[in-house]
Amino acid sequence: MPDVTDEAIAAKVQAGDGESFGLLMERYEAKLTRYARRFLLNGEDGPDVVQEVFIKAYVNIKSFNPAKRFSPWIYRIAHNEFINAIKKRQRSREMLLSFFEPDIFFPHPLAKESASGEAERASLRAELEKNLNKIGPKYREPLVLYYFEELDYREIADVLRIPAATVGVRLKRGREALKKIMPTSPLV
Amino acid sequence: MTDEPKQTIQAKVLEEIKSGHLLMRPKWRFALNLALFAVGMALALALVWYMVSFTIFILHDSGAWFGPSFGPRGWLAVIGSLPGVIIFLAILFVIVLEILVHHFAFSYRRPVVYSLGGIMLLVVIGSAAVAKARVHERLTSYAERHHVPMMAPLARVFRGRPNAHLFPGTIATTTENGFVLTTRRGDFIYIHISQSTRLPPGFLFAAGDKVMIFGDRMASSVTAFGVRPLCPPRQLPPPPGCDE
Numbered sequence: 001m002p003d004v005t006d007e008a009i010a011a012k013v014q015a016g017d018g019e020s021f022g023l024l025m026e027r028y029e030a031k032l033t034r035y036a037r038r039f040l041l042n043g044e045d046g047p048d049v050v051q052e053v054f055i056k057a058y059v060n061i062k063s064f065n066p067a068k069r070f071s072p073w074i075y076r077i078a079h080n081e082f083i084n085a086i087k088k089r090q091r092s093r094e095m096l097l098s099f100f101e102p103d104i105f106f107p108h109p110l111a112k113e114s115a116s117g118e119a120e121r122a123s124l125r126a127e128l129e130k131n132l133n134k135i136g137p138k139y140r141e142p143l144v145l146y147y148f149e150e151l152d153y154r155e156i157a158d159v160l161r162i163p164a165a166t167v168g169v170r171l172k173r174g175r176e177a178l179k180k181i182m183p184t185s186p187l188v
Numbered sequence: 189m190t191d192e193p194k195q196t197i198q199a200k201v202l203e204e205i206k207s208g209h210l211l212m213r214p215k216w217r218f219a220l221n222l223a224l225f226a227v228g229m230a231l232a233l234a235l236v237w238y239m240v241s242f243t244i245f246i247l248h249d250s251g252a253w254f255g256p257s258f259g260p261r262g263w264l265a266v267i268g269s270l271p272g273v274i275i276f277l278a279i280l281f282v283i284v285l286e287i288l289v290h291h292f293a294f295s296y297r298r299p300v301v302y303s304l305g306g307i308m309l310l311v312v313i314g315s316a317a318v319a320k321a322r323v324h325e326r327l328t329s330y331a332e333r334h335h336v337p338m339m340a341p342l343a344r345v346f347r348g349r350p351n352a353h354l355f356p357g358t359i360a361t362t363t364e365n366g367f368v369l370t371t372r373r374g375d376f377i378y379i380h381i382s383q384s385t386r387l388p389p390g391f392l393f394a395a396g397d398k399v400m401i402f403g404d405r406m407a408s409s410v411t412a413f414g415v416r417p418l419c420p421p422r423q424l425p426p427p428p429g430c431d432e
Contacts, residue, residue, distance in 0.1 A: 014212075018205040025198045051197045058201065058210055063218040105300045161296040 006070035013061050021058055024070075029054075031149060032078050038144045039082050041133050049085045053078045072158040075151065079141070079159050086137060101138075101162075108165040121147065127182065134181050139174030142167055225288055232285040233310065239278040240315035245324035246271055246346050251356035251400050258386065258402040258414040265353045265402070271346055282307060355379075355401040355410060356418065362393050366412070369401060377401075378409040386414035 006027065012020040032053055036046040056077050064073050125147050132140055145151045145159060146167075157164040204210040247253040252269035255262035285307055289295045295303040318324075331339035355377060357369040366381040379401055381387070393399075398418040403410045 019202070021205060022198060022202050025201060029197060047197060051200060054197065054201045055204070055210060058205060059213055060218075062212055062215045107299045107301065157297055158293065161290070163297055163299050165299070 007066045007068075010061060010064055010070050011066040013058070014064070014066070018058075021054075021061075024057075024074075025054055028071075028074055032074070035075070035078060035144060035149055036082060038129075038132055038148060039137070039141055040085055045085055045089070049081050050078075053081050056081065069155065072151065072155040075145065075149070075155075075159040076161075103166050103169050104162045108163075108169050128178065131178055131181050135174055135177050139170050139177055142170045143174040143178075146171055225291055229285060229288045232281045232288065233307075233314070236278050236281045236285065236311050237314040237318050239274050239281070240311055241318035242324050242346075243271055243274055243278070244315065244319040245328075246274075248319075250351045251354040252351050254356075254400045254416055254418075255351075255354055255402070257416055261353070261413065262402055265351055269351050269354075274346075282311065353402055353404065355403070355405070357399065357401070359393055359395050359397045359399060361395050367393050369399070369410075376408065377405070379403075379415075380409060380411045381415070382411070385412045388415075388417060391415070391417060 004023075006024060009020050009023050013024070029050065032050045033046065036050050040046055040049065053074070057074050060077070064070065128143060128147055132144070135143065141160065142156055145156045146153075151159065153164045153167045156167045160167070162170075201210070244253070247266065247269060250269050252266045255264075255266035255269070258265075282304075286300070286304055289303050289307065290300070327339065330336070331342075332344075355369060355371060357371040357377070360368040360370045360376065362368075363378070366379040369377045369379050371377060400416045400418055401410055401412050402414040402416075403412040
C-alpha cells in the first residue's frame with residue numbers, strides 16, 4: 001500500500017485494525033534503527049529500544065491526531081526511549097537538565113534551512129557519519145534528524161520539544177563542533 | 189544478517205498484538221491526562237495568586253507597602269518584611285506551572301522567556317485582582333474569629349511580625365517635638381520630628397490622623413526619618429484673603 005499515507009494507516013490502527021500496525025513498522029523500522037544506531041552510537045541495546053518504541057507507539061496510538069504528521073509523533077516516542085536508554089547506560093544527568101538549557105530560554109533569529117543539492121548533502125552525511133561519535137548528544141540528535149532522517153526544523157522542534165529557532169542554533173553549533181574536529185569539513 | 193533484527197522486531201510486536209498482550213490505551217485515558225494537566229496548571233496558578241496576594245496583604249498589614257515612599261532605606265525595609273517562605277513557594281509553583289505549560293506545543297515551540305513572561309503577567313493581574321478584592325483580609329479575620337485550624341495560626345505568624353522601621357498607627361496626641369502614636373496593637377510610641385524628617389508639604393498633624401512612620405525605634409520612642417499620612421492629608425488653611 002505505497003500510496004496510503006502513514007496518517008491513514010494510523011487511523012485504521014486506531015479504529016481497531018491492529019494488523020495495519022505492521023505496515024507502519026515496515027515503513028519506520030529501518031529509519032528508527034538507523035536513528036538509534038546514530039544517536040545511541042551503535043549501542044547493543046538499539047534493537048531492543050526500537051522494539052520498545054513500536055510497543056509504546058501501538059499502546060499510545062489513540063493519542064495521535066491523524067490530522068497531523070505521523071513521523072514527528074513516532075520520532076518523539078523514539079527520542080524519549082533513546083534518552084532513557086542513554087540515562088540507563090551512562091547514568092548521565094545531562095538530559096535531565098535540558099529544560100533549563102539557555103538556548104531554549106531566549107529568542108534567536110530563525111536560521112534559514114539550507115537548500116543544498118543532493119550530492120552536497122550526501123557528502124555532508126558521509127562526513128557526519130564518520131564523526132558523529134565525537135559530537136555530544138545535544139548537538140548530535142538534531143544533526144541526525146536533519147541530515148539523515150530529513151525532518152525539517154518544525155518537525156525536529158516537535159520531536160525535541162524545543163523552539164524551531166533553537167533547532168537552527170543547535171544545528172549550527174553541531175556543524176561548528178564538526179568543523180573543529182575536521183577543519184576541512186564543508187559543513188560550515 | 190542485517191534483516192534478522194528487522195524480522196524479529198516486527199514479528200515480536202505483531203505477535204504481542206495478535207495474542208492480546210499488547211492493548212491500545214483508550215482515548216479517554218489521554219483526555220483524562222490532558223484534563224489532569226489543565227487542573228494542575230489551574231491549581232498551580234491559583235496557589236501562586238493566593239501566595240502573591242497574601243504577600244501584598246502582609247506588606248499592607250505591616251505597613252511595609254509604604255516603605256518605597258521613604259526612599260532607598262524604605263525599600264530595604266520592604267525587602268526585610270517579605271515573607272521568605274511564601275516567596276520561595278510562589279517561585280516554586282511558577283516553575284511547576286512553566287513545566288506543565290511546556291508540555292503544550294504553543295509553549296515549547298517558543299522560547300521559555302515568552303511563556304514565563306505570559307505566566308508572570310497572569311500572576312501580576314490575578315494577584316492584584318485578589319488583593320483588590322480584599323480576600324485575605326476577610327479570610328484572616330474569619331479564621332481568627334472562628335479559630336480555623338491551620339489558617340488562624342498561619343495568619344498570626346505572618347501578621348504578628350511588625351516591621352522594625354515602619355510604624356503604622358493613629359496620632360493620639362501632639363507633643364512639642366512630635367506626637368504620640370497609638371499602634372494597631374494599642375501600644376503608645378513617642379514620635380520625634382526633627383528638621384531632617386521628611387514630611388509631606390503642608391501636612392498638619394492632628395489627633396486621630398492615621399499615619400505611617402519610618403524611623404529607628406529606641407524603647408518606646410521613634411526618631412522619624414519620614415512621616416506619611418495614610419488618609420488624605422490635612423492641608424494648611426489658605427492664607428487670609430485667599431478664601432474661595
